[in-house]
Amino acid sequence: MSERSTEQIRELLDSLYRVDSGRILATLIRLLGDFDLAEEAMHEAFATALSGWPSSGVPHNPRPWLISTARFRAIDTLRRRARFDASQDELVRYLEGQRSSAERSNEEDSLEDDRLRLIFTCCHPSLEPEARVALTLREVCGLTTEEIAKAFLITPRTLAQRIVRAKTKIRETPIPYEVPAPEELPKRLGAVLHVIYLVFNEGYSAAAGAEVTRAELTGEAIRLGRLLTDLQPEPEVIGLLSLMLLQESRRAARTSPTGELILLENQNRSLWNRRQIAEGVALLEKALNSRRFGSYTLQAAIAAVHAEAESVAATDWRQIVALYNQLVQIQPSPVVLLNRAVAIAMRDGPEVGLTHIDAVLKHGQLANYYLAHSARADMCRRLGRTAEARSSYEKALALTQQEPERQFLQERIRQLK
Amino acid sequence: MKYICLGYLVPGKFEGMTEGERNTTFDECFEYNDHLRANGHLVAEVPLQPPETALTLYWKNGKVATTDGPYAETKEQLGGIQILEARDLNHAVQLVSQLPGFKYGLGPVEIRPVADLNEIIKESERRRRRKDAPVS
Incomplete structure (x- = not known):
């Protein structure tokens, strides 16, 4: 136990709240059997700590202290309510009798x-x-x-x-x-x-x-x-964590200092976060080895192929298309089909890609999805079909409110003129 | 964060209670307030006299004008104000949900977060300093 100022205690409690409130609340809900009562009791325990700890010192193990204080406060609350509402009596007796199980729960x-x-x-x-x-x-x-x-x-x-x-x-x-x-x-x-x-x-x-x-x-x-x-630690749980880390690793490279969106192909890959990539890839291997993986793991595998490539040209597009083919089996959504079409374009050229994108668009489900039109526009641009490209970019522009995306599309339209 | 809770009273509700019911409500309300205060949740509490006592002022043609009221008997009237300190809006909702008067159906409670005018005040101070500064 050490003495600290109220301000220091407040800071300590703020960070305890951020890190541990989820755990404390989780246990209190089980002990008290009620979400609101548990939350109220937890807030009271934090308030008790704020007023008490500056003089009494910080307990050696704050979390169990907060849980047991909250539990007593909840019983007090119910007792107070029981004074006016006899139906609460039974609940108070039940909770008081529960003490032994609360102590066991410290495991x-x-x-x-x-x-x-x-x-x-x-x-x-x-x-x-x-x-x-x-x-x-x-x-x-x-x-x-x-x-x-x-x-x-x-x-x-x-x-x-x-x-x-x-x-x-x-x-x-x-x-x-x-x-x-x-x-x-x-x-x-x-x-x-x-x-x-x-x-x-x-x-x-x-x-x-x-x-x-x-x-x-x-x-x-x-x-x-x-x-x-x-x-x-189920494979898909690990797969999702891997996917998020691999996507997050590109964050610093995704926007320019002035807030414009930078596409994967134009990103400065030295800005990618190597530590996140390494962790994501290690998790991915674990998920793949389980042989019970699903769509998150496959998406992580695709992200990993990008993460490990030095440039767009050096990317293993055959591998990416193969992974998308597997993904389509589990999750045949139009967005997955669109992404596969873009990967096919990278492997086989824009003309083949355009055929695939048009096939996806024909189903109609992506008619209002700006990325579908912007991908189509991109194929047309590369094929030199300027008028078609412009019309597709304009469709995409009309469908997104996100400022960096809009700037990007407007820039593409300007370049076509 | 601070939240202002405006407690409204449905006309007739309180008057319709027996003395016993009224006393119980008072006891419960004060006990809950003590509880809120002990946890640092009740910053201030201001009960109001009934709307019949109200005097409303207007600024009319450069002069002060006055009227009685507001009366609107059939409508809920502001009965009192509490300032609560709560972690967030849902915490404030939770605290208010346990107010005995509220639970007895005396009337609705409106919760408003306190506005942070710090930036506006700072701006204003800068403007006023500029005004006061001697012209050089």
């Missing part, structure tokens, strides 16, 4: 299980997809409502309502606080990975606004990926 195993329980609850398929993202970032990552709203370019009150509704749904359904049974696991894990990748993509390619990358969100997604890799 690391059950604490780790709590974090998984929290993640699976926040990403439960019966919640709206947007609510899953919001709950995960707030309850698991410890971000505030205002921070999440800012990152997703919506108002805090819209986000707050989303969270209130989701919590009501958890309570009223009720959504059980548990790690899914093994037979359900693949599907439920898929939902969790989807949430993490949504967070990553929101950060990596903002839907609107002036920044292409919002590093905080990609950072949170990677942090979640690491957490899940520790807790549930």
Whole structure:
């Protein structure tokens, strides 16, 4: 125990909150059986620490201290409510009787299980997809409502309502606080990975606004990926973490100092983050060796081929097309087909590529997807079909609000004249 | 972060309670306030006298004009204000959800984040300094 000033304690508690609130909350929800009560109790425990620690000193092991303080505060809260509402009596007695199980729960195993329980609850398929993202970032990552709203370019009150509704749904359904049974696991894990990748993509390619990358969100997604890799090291979990690291490694090279988007082919590859690439590739090998991998691992494998190539010309496009062919088998989405068409163009030339892109566009699902039109425009440009190229670039321009992408497309149109 | 909670009263609700109910509500409210204060969540609390006591001022043709009210009997009226310190908007929602008066249906509560005028104030100070500076 050491004495510190209130300001130092505040800073310490802020960082404890960022790192540990997810874990603490996860255990409290199990112990108290209620999301809101657990959250309120956790806030009170942090408040108690802020007022007490400057004089009493910081406990040797802050996390168990916060959990047990919160538990007592929750019992106090229920006692207070019971004074006016007799129906709460039973709950107070139940929680007081639970002390022995709370003490047993200090074993690391059950604490780790709590974090998984929290993640699976926040990403439960019966919640709206947007609510899953919001709950995960707030309850698991410890971000505030205002921070999440800012990152997703919506108002805090819209986000707050989303969270209130989701919590009501958890309570009223009720959504059980548990790690899914093994037979359900693949599907439920898929939902969790989807949430993490949504967070990553929101950060990596903002839907609107002036920044292409919002590093905080990609950072949170990677942090979640690491957490899940520790807790549930399934091949696709590892594959997703690998994919995110490999994409993130190009961040510094993706935009110019003035904010313009730089395509893969024009990126300065010396700016790629070698440490992230090395980690991503090592994870990828682990996932591939399992032989039970899926679409995230395949996408990571494609990203790794790019990461390891010295230039566009030196890229192993045959390998990339082969990986896309495998990916199409698992995930025959129009976007995957479009990406494969672009890879085929790199392998076999723009004329073949254009045939493939037009085949994808003919299905109509990508009619409003700006990247489809911009890819088509690019093929036409390389084939010298200027008028067609211009019309496709203009279609793409009309379909994106993202400023760096718009600048890029406008520049391409200017160059055609 | 600070949030202002404007507590509205549905007309007649409070008056319709028995004395016993009213006392219980008061006891619960004050006890919850003590609890909020002890945790540093209640920064300030300002109960208001009923709207019948209100006097509204207007600026009219360069003069102060006054009227009674506002009255609108059928509408919810502002009954009091609390300033809460909460981690984020959802935390404020949670604190307000446990307000006894709110749970007894006395009326809705509006939560507003405190505006940060620091930048505007700084700008204004710069403008005012420029005004005061002697012309050289």
